[in-house]
Amino acid sequence: MRLLRIVPDDTKFDFMRFRRISFPISALLSILAISLYFFHGLNFGIDFKGGMLIEVQSKSGPADLSKMRASLGALGLGEVQLQQFGAPTDVLIRISEQPGGDAAQQQAVGKVRGALGSDVDYRRVEVVGPRVSGELLSYGVVGLGLAILCILVYLWFRFEWQFALGAMIANVHDIVLTIGFMSVTQVDFDLTSIAALLTILGYSLNDTVVIYDRIREMLRKFKKMPMTDLLNASVNQTLSRSVITHVTVSLALLALLLFGGQAIHSFTATMLFGVVLVGTYTSVFIAAPILIYLGVGTGRDALSQSDKP
Amino acid sequence: MLYFTRWKAAAIVLTALFVCLFAVPNFFPEKTVQSWPKWAQRHMVLGLDLQGGSHILLEVDTKAVRKDMLETLRDDVRRVLRDARVGYTGLAVRGNGAEVRIRDAASLDNALTKLRELSLPLGGILGGSGQRSLDISNDADGLVRLTVNEPAVIERVRQSVEQSIQIIERRVNELGTVEPLIQRQGTDRILVQVPGLQDPTRLKELLGKTAKLDFRMVDTNTSVEAALQGRAPPESEVLYSTTAPKTPYLIEKRVLVSGGELTDAQPGFDQRTSEPIVSFRFNTSGARKFAQVTQENVGKPFAIVLDNEVISAPVIREPILGGSGQISGSFTVQSANDLSILLRAGALPAPLTIIEERTVGPGLGADSISKGKLSSYVGAGMVIAFMLVTYGLFGLFANIAVAINVAMIFGVLSLLNATLTLPGIAGIVLTVGIAVDSNVLIYERIREEVRAGRSPINAIDAGFSRALATILDSNITTFIAAAVLFYIGTGPVRGFAVTLGIGIITTVFTAFTVTRLIVATWVRWRRPQRVPI
DSSP states (O other): OOOOOSSOSSOOOOTTTTHHHHHHHHHHHHHHHHHHHHHTOOEEOHHHHOEEEEEEEESSSSOOHHHHHHHHHTTOOSOEEEEEOSSTTEEEEEEOOOSSHHHHHHHHHHHHHHHHTTSEEEEEEEEEOHHHHHHHHHHHHHHHHHHHHHHHHHHHHHSOHHHHHHHHHHHHHHHHHHHHHHHHHTOEESHHHHHHHHHHHHHHHHHHHHHHHHHHHHHHHOSSSOHHHHHHHHHHHHHHHHHHHHHHHHHHHHHHHHHSOGGGHHHHHHHIIIIIIIIHHHIIIIITTHHHHTTTTBTBOSSOGGGOO | OOOOOHHHHHHHHHHHHHHHHTTGGGGSOHHHHHTSOGGGOOOOEEOHHHHOEEEEEEEEOHHHHHHHHHHHHHHHHHHHHHHTTOOEEEEEEETTEEEEEESOGGGHHHHHHHHHTTOOBOOGGGTTSOOBSEEEEEOTTSEEEEEEOHHHHHHHHHHHHHHHHHHHHHHHHTTTOSSOEEEEETTTEEEEEEESOSOTHHHHHHHHOOOOEEEEEBOOSSOHHHIIIIIOOTTEEEEEESSSSOOEEEEESSOSEEGGGEEEEEEEEOTTTOOEEEEEEEOHHHHHHHHHHHHHTTTSBEEEEETTEEEEOOBOOSOOOSSEEEEOSSOOHHHHHHHHHHHHHOOOSSOEEEEEEEEEOHHHHHHHHHHHHHHHHHHHHHHHHHHHHHHTHHHHHHHHHHHHHHHHHHHHHHHTTOEEOHHHHHHHHHHHHHHHHHHHHHHHHHHHHHHTTOOHHHHHHHHHHHHHHHHHHHHHHHHHHHHHHHHHOOHHHHHHHHHHHHHHHHHHHIIIIIHHHHHHHHHHHHOOSSOOO
16 A cells, blocks of 8 residues: 655755745734734633633524524623524523622623523523633633743753743744734633633644744754755655645544534634634744744754855 | 662562552442442543533622621620620721720720620631621720631631532532532532533522521511611511512511521422422421411411512411421422422521533533544554554564553552543543653654664664653653643643643653663563564
8 A cells, every 4th residue: 555645755945044034924924813812802711701601502492593683682791792502593692791880790600691581591590790700811821921931941940041942932923923823813711711822822822832842853863964965854854744744633622613513613712713723823834933033052054055146 | 770689670560550450430320339348349430521411619698797797796796785784876887897985984994805805716717816796996986896807707608608518518418410520619619510410400409509598577567668768677677588579578577487497498388389399397496486476477468588689478377386387389399399399408507609501411421431442542543553563573572561651550540539621631641642651752763773783682772762862851850841730720721731740740651660670671582683673
């Protein structure tokens, strides 16, 4: 049986030359993502904003959204969002946080139950009070920062500081672009999104570390090789692994996205974007070439013969 | 890298087998598993998002605790000074403490000595620190200030949480649910998780009520109308009835008998009207007090007050000497039942507020399980097929190793009695990705070594030893992310972190041992002339 070779042996792509395009593109995309965050914003879910999320299933055929909207709108609970969620019988109701502290949230849920009556099944009710939501957000942000810091320290011990810094720049780039993606798609930004961001971080690092490992090995083996050639060789040698791994991860994520149901839909969509699109691009086109600028292998010919004017 | 001593190979196989075995109880119905020995009964617990249930986070009202402490302090100061026969003026709660002016400068020292006895050493976690509950200061003209300090408030909140947990346990157990989880979270919070509940409304009603029951006299000297216009005497207050329309009553603040003196409460029906009622019985001292009060007040109305609402205000027709009685107040069967549960369980030391609620109905839970299964099977199927197409025989080895890996994850989860949530399933699917990656790293390295001109056995050996260092490095970084996620996360996110973290450990284990052993066995058996990848 002939085995599948997605990437042929001995590829010789000049990845480093592409940095003249990839760096400006990444800078531009990062600026775009940051301005999206500030001007378009994230769609904060109830975990961080407080409020109520109620998933109901109509017992008698497809749900009548306009009727439900009318009866819930009459309750005077401020902004009430209704959205069909998966099947036509299922409706997701979002109600913003009620003024008047934690007890007021519970009263509002009671009112909704009263208004919708017994025609619906309550599949999910989530109520997050104002104090809890504030804490969850700060935990999330602190957690993300803490994770980056821990990983940095580890990389600093295992490699040289330039590698740790390069990995960090690549990481922040991943996180920033994924946040931009979340802003464009307006998926709910909640605790699960923080989990997605952290996983993207882990995966992207995993990939970066594999390439860095190879670069370190090459640095030891070839003392004279020009830096760009060495980086190109390292990326090319690990290319087959990168592609195969990302195909398998994409297959797993695709299964989750298609069959995992609505509950983890935004989670897997974000992961697919962050891990497969951004993560791969970053380790090849950002994490590796940035080492040139961070001064890894100074004393070598920084530029290969072909790069010289 | 390819040589294993016999006992080492045996140790690897036994370890993997041992861990996998712990996953077995998950595949048998609970009834069957219960007849097995205790150590074999460990299994994964389905999270609330999969089996349905309620997650409710309660917080002790620190403000109410502080207010209660200050009022008690004021009353204590009054009692102490009265007992010591010290004249005083202007006793009041002010800010974080109480202030009082001692009239006679000569008795100031005596008063201070007596008041210092109110300041108790703080026990609990601060025990032995020598800190006391009150800071007492005075100025020259006889003004004494007693301040309740922050550690004392925290200590009281901590005690309230502990008492509340016991009371909540009694209340929740009355609902007859399976394995409710009630635990402290932080200093002032209580987490209640009740699986498999259709409607949490009743649970929330049972949790949210302080259930402070008092028997008090109705003040008949002043009319309610006059009191509502602001002319209520200082020793009485206006309270409203529980039932609509809210009727105001003027009730004396003095408590005749409190709910703490009840020994039993049961729902029942009135023999004449067949209305639902709650009958109760006092302990000895409560019975004595109640008998005395009813003897002295025949013909006058008294009130049964629950959480500052009047349940009923009957007229005392005759002295009640037996120490038992009944409350009737337009109950339904359900509310009579709930009130007796609350009275039996006792009153909470401080009010609790629900600050977070997450409830999943059993229908959604079942849907999530089936979707989780389906997506796992499809994902695994595609990955298996892809590996076979890409690596052939070695792909088969990889698939075997990954299957063992997944079985080991289930084994470890069972061993820890860990909770499996929907994000947890996602974590397992992602682990499959990572586990496959470890094999890919090894095989790609072997391919490279073959291309570099090494002999097959040499190439396989070098491939393993070089790839394993990379696998370790890359997995430790992901593990750090999982650990942080576990540390900061709650509920579902934690479930994800647990499976991801365990998955990384088993992945490293299988890559270093199982995969290597499989390939080594194959090499010894076939003595390959070329590597088939």
